[in-house]
Amino acid sequence: MRWDNLTDDGDHGRAADAALFGADAVTTRTFDTPEFRGITFHEVRARSVLNRVPGASRMPFEWTVNPYRGCSHACVYCFARATHGYLDLDTGIGFDTQIVVKVNAPEVLRRQLGSARWQGEHVAMGTNVDCYQRAEGRYRLMPGIISALTDRANPFSILTKGTLILRDLPLLVRAAGVTDVGVSVSVGFLDTELWRTVEPGTPAPERRLEVVRAFAEHGIGCGVLMAPVIPYLSDDPERLRETVRAIAAAGAVSVTPLVLHLRPGAREWFMTWLDRHHPHLVPRYERLYAEGAYAPRWYQRRITRQVHELAEEYGIGPARSGQARRIRPAAPAPAPAPGPAEPVQLSLM
Numbered sequence: 564m565r566w567d568n569l570t571d572d573g574d575h576g577r578a579a580d581a582a583l584f585g586a587d588a589v590t591t592r593t594f595d596t597p598e599f600r601g602i603t604f605h606e607v608r609a610r611s612v613l614n615r616v617p618g619a620s621r622m623p624f625e626w627t628v629n630p631y632r633g634c635s636h637a638c639v640y641c642f643a644r645a646t647h648g649y650l651d652l653d654t655g656i657g658f659d660t661q662i663v664v665k666v667n668a669p670e671v672l673r674r675q676l677g678s679a680r681w682q683g684e685h686v687a688m689g690t691n692v693d694c695y696q697r698a699e700g701r702y703r704l705m706p707g708i709i710s711a712l713t714d715r716a717n718p719f720s721i722l723t724k725g726t727l728i729l730r731d732l733p734l735l736v737r738a739a740g741v742t743d744v745g746v747s748v749s750v751g752f753l754d755t756e757l758w759r760t761v762e763p764g765t766p767a768p769e770r771r772l773e774v775v776r777a778f779a780e781h782g783i784g785c786g787v788l789m790a791p792v793i794p795y796l797s798d799d800p801e802r803l804r805e806t807v808r809a810i811a812a813a814g815a816v817s818v819t820p821l822v823l824h825l826r827p828g829a830r831e832w833f834m835t836w837l838d839r840h841h842p843h844l845v846p847r848y849e850r851l852y853a854e855g856a857y858a859p860r861w862y863q864r865r866i867t868r869q870v871h872e873l874a875e876e877y878g879i880g881p882a883r884s885g886q887a888r889r890i891r892p893a894a895p896a897p898a899p900a901p902g903p904a905e906p907v908q909l910s911l912m
């Protein structure tokens with residue numbers, strides 16, 4: 564593994580910051596419990612955890628914090644797979660099972676937030692890999708991170724598929740009392756069979772909607788990033804309808820669709836999966852993604868229009884600022900920009 568490449572630029576590729584970790588700072592562990600069987604954790608001590616997003620003008624956020632690299636949620640389509648390659652780690656099964664943990668992330672963040680140079684900008688989490696993946700149950704980094712942000716009244720947002728976020732609900736309520744906090748949950752579809760094979764390490768979609776429901780019951784507006792919409796597998800009108808209906812019933816305050824994109828690293832892994840589970844679709848995918856990582860504009864527009872119409876029908880309004888307890892949905896990716904420019908690089912969390 565190339566630890567000298569372990570820069571904290573997981574959101575946007577191999578950026579130019581100095582290396583954040585030294586090889587002597589790495590401790591490798593395994594845990595012989597069912598939930599962590601087969602997973603190797605590489606514990607590192609980070610020198611910095613606040614990452615500036617290159618090209619932030621195209622993003623709804625400029626700064627991110629990612630306490631983990633790799634993700635045991637193991638979504639086949641995850642764009643962050645490519646970032647594991649920068650460490651000379653495998654972008655397929657290695658991304659799912661070799662997890663880098665920045666064990667000192669809370670204390671480093673607290674120090675960085677206290678720097679005279681820090682201007683208190685919004686910090687986004689869950690934009691590269693899931694900060695509430697299973698490892699968080701053991702390492703418990705997020706409570707310290709949330710507390711550090713709260714103590715500085717620093718605005719932040721979290722996007723997740725992890726039901727573990729409910730553990731930190733009291734902390735998030737406390738944070739919302741002093742700053743703007745955004746929470747979004749990612750639910751692309753409800754189909755159980757599809758979920759089991761394409762997002763095998765994640766909580767079931769229904770359980771994720773329970774997170775939305777729990778936040779709503781606490782008077783906290785939670786948005787849903789409907790991602791990814793998977794062509795020919797979750798995009799027919801009835802499936803879109805059942806998904807949006809369930810999102811509305813859970814009490815989501817907004818829904819933002821995002822069509823599957825297949826960047827290098829994810830594309831190979833996804834196409835292997837597709838060939839195994841839905842071989843008849845391979846030629847259609849090769850045509851749909853013939854131009855690159857993104858589905859054509861006409862397709863993205865069609866899905867966006869359908870989801871927006873359904874959202875209106877089921878009464879899901881747009882996210883509003885100043886909602887109860889100052890919590891609002893985490894800034895989701897804007898709809899992918901058509902044309903040659905690349906859409907926001909979210910991991911389809």
Ligand code: SF4
Pocket residue numbers: 634635636637638640641642643691692693696724765910911912
């Ligand atoms: S899409 Fe999100 S939840 Fe799924 S593997 Fe990637 S980072 Fe984890």
